[in-house]
Amino acid sequence: xxxxxxxxxxxxxxxxxxxxxxxxxxxxxxxxxxxxxxxxxxxxxxxxxxxxxxxxxxxxxxxxxxxxxxxxxxxxxxxxxxxxxxxxxxxxxxxxxxxxxxxxxxxxxxxxxxxxxxxxxxxxxxxxxxxxxxxxxxxxxxxxxxxxxxxxxxxxxxxxxxxxxxxxxxxxxxxxxxxxxxxxxxxxxxxxxxxxxxxxxxxxxxxxxxxxxxxxxxxxxx
Amino acid sequence: xxxxxxxxxxxxxxxxxxxxxxxxxxxxxxxxxxxxxxxxxxxxxxxxxxxxxxxxxxxxxxxxxxxxxxxxxxxxxxxxxxxxxxxxxxxxxxxxxxxxxxxxxxxx
Numbered sequence: 001x002x003x004x005x006x007x008x009x010x011x012x013x014x015x016x017x018x019x020x021x022x023x024x025x026x027x028x029x030x031x032x033x034x035x036x037x038x039x040x041x042x043x044x045x046x047x048x049x050x051x052x053x054x055x056x057x058x059x060x061x062x063x064x065x066x067x068x069x070x071x072x073x074x075x076x077x078x079x080x081x082x083x084x085x086x087x088x089x090x091x092x093x094x095x096x097x098x099x100x101x102x103x104x105x106x107x108x109x110x111x112x113x114x115x116x117x118x119x120x121x122x123x124x125x126x127x128x129x130x131x132x133x134x135x136x137x138x139x140x141x142x143x144x145x146x147x148x149x150x151x152x153x154x155x156x157x158x159x160x161x162x163x164x165x166x167x168x169x170x171x172x173x174x175x176x177x178x179x180x181x182x183x184x185x186x187x188x189x190x191x192x193x194x195x196x197x198x199x200x201x202x203x204x205x206x207x208x209x210x211x212x213x214x215x216x217x218x219x220x221x222x
Numbered sequence: 223x224x225x226x227x228x229x230x231x232x233x234x235x236x237x238x239x240x241x242x243x244x245x246x247x248x249x250x251x252x253x254x255x256x257x258x259x260x261x262x263x264x265x266x267x268x269x270x271x272x273x274x275x276x277x278x279x280x281x282x283x284x285x286x287x288x289x290x291x292x293x294x295x296x297x298x299x300x301x302x303x304x305x306x307x308x309x310x311x312x313x314x315x316x317x318x319x320x321x322x323x324x325x326x327x328x329x330x
Contacts (some may be wrong), residue, residue, distance in 0.1 A: 038321065038322070060305070082239045104294060111242065137237045
């Protein structure tokens, strides 16, 4: 990479050297962060995958039950059955810090403690299939919430990993080599200047000696 | 205190009403402006989790993408009455790709 816009001065050199040290340290830290994020992410993704499979299967089978219930009941009856739900679910959202990514933690509360409150209808006009359908859905709910938590965490971690990886790469392949190049350029330039001064001084010394003692004439006479 | 919403076609989601989740039926057709608007509304409201039926989620991909890196709400695709389209798994795979650079989980 071509070096441009650097003054080959000692001050610039010290500044660059100090910058390089902190860049290298930052690079190491970010790399560690990336590795740890990746480890956590891999664990979470496995859990996420298993949960998703379980939830998808659960919902599919619940949907089958609902289809059965719909087949034996009229639409109006079903609609009235779900018109006024007895149960309500609230979420408490906490947060957990994973390598400075704040991932949400869900904790759910129901309005009434009775698990049977999911049946918001009298049993007289509805089929038993509806009960089992609702029950199968209720069974899968805790897993669904867990899934929401894990999946969100995965998404956020993925975004963070991408960001960190970019930073690591930028430091490793652009910033640090660039700085090293500049440092090298300045040291070379300074060395070159020093040599040129040295040579000039030697030349001047020769000239002065020549003037005072006039060696060339003396040797010529001998 | 946060709540949970379920968004999708009516047949897929009415069961969740019994559990105490808030259901928002929207028609799934080619015109998704209504669903788009609803999703935006829900995201700004007090919902921490929004479950969305896969077939609809596929159409609202860009909108969902927008909420991926935000802390809340968590928008989670679930299979609807019409069956599992695999969209949820695809999204998960996308996360892995984003993080690792290539799909190392689901190659098998």
